[in-house]
Amino acid sequence: MATLLKMTQDYAAMTAATTAVSPAAPSQIQVRGVEKIFTVGAQKIVALQGIDLDIRKGEFVCLLGPSGCGKSTLLNAVAGFQPPTRGTVTADGKAVTGPGPDRGMVFQEYALFPWMTVAENVAFGLQIKKMGKADIAARVEALLEKLHLQDFRNRYPKDLSGGMRQRVAIARVLALDSPILLMDEPFGALDALTRRTLQDELLRIWEEVGKTILFVTHSIEESIYLADRIIVMTYRPGTIKQDVRVDMPRPRDGASAEFNRLKRDLSQMVMEEQQRFSADEIRSVTAD
């Protein structure tokens, strides 16, 4: 009897443990009850409030919303650059307490080292990781090829176009092979054609390497073109207004009825928040 009881207890403990590590729908990034308050003088700005978000491994998720709604603040909380005032962020089951090699970040303003060539910029993170010289050279070469940068390997960032610089920034993050890519309006400053080319390249790479991508944009079309899911945010406090699944096959046709239906729905949602943003701007100008 005692043995049977012991076995039952062991089985219960085993199943409990199994449930804890492999829930039915495992999420790679978990955001729970995240709030971020900035204090500027006497003013408290509630940038984020009550954010709950689950992102599965391999998902491409866009954060969409007007200026000032907290997209970068949320991305920075996941990156570990800015801890939330309240709530938790977990990546691969570990609490995020700072930046880590599991989460690579691509910024809007191409954060490249101006004194390094293209190849040196891409190699930088690998040298920090103390990877061997031959391995670094091989990985850098493969990435330069993947991003069509072979002929620019010895150029400096100042001699490249915006699109090229952003390619280098993407190559540099891919070099680290982080399972999670965080991208803050990476194509925001590019012309429409370059932007589309880079969007296509990013989708190609994402399909090839199976990374999880959290991508900030305020472009509705960009979010529909890229994402598996679009998280629409409200303006101040930044909360999740809607979590929209996009099931259209890729490459997505911007002229299709389905694309345009979704574009209209999302425009309506973003417009509501944009109006709150504009009203807020006018209020702050009148108060000055």
Ligand SMILES: Nc1ncnc2c1ncn2[C@@H]1O[C@H](COP(=O)(O)OP(=O)(O)OP(=O)(O)O)[C@@H](O)[C@H]1O
């Ligand atoms: N370091 C800071 N100190 C004070 N307020 C901040 C700080 N960072 C962000 N904020 C405020 O928090 C809110 C959200 O800012 P955030 O930069 O996350 O918005 P966003 O959605 O990324 O906007 P954009 O599209 O313009 O980049 C804004 O009202 C902003 O003014």
Ligand SMILES: [Mg+2]
């Ligand atoms: Mg931002």
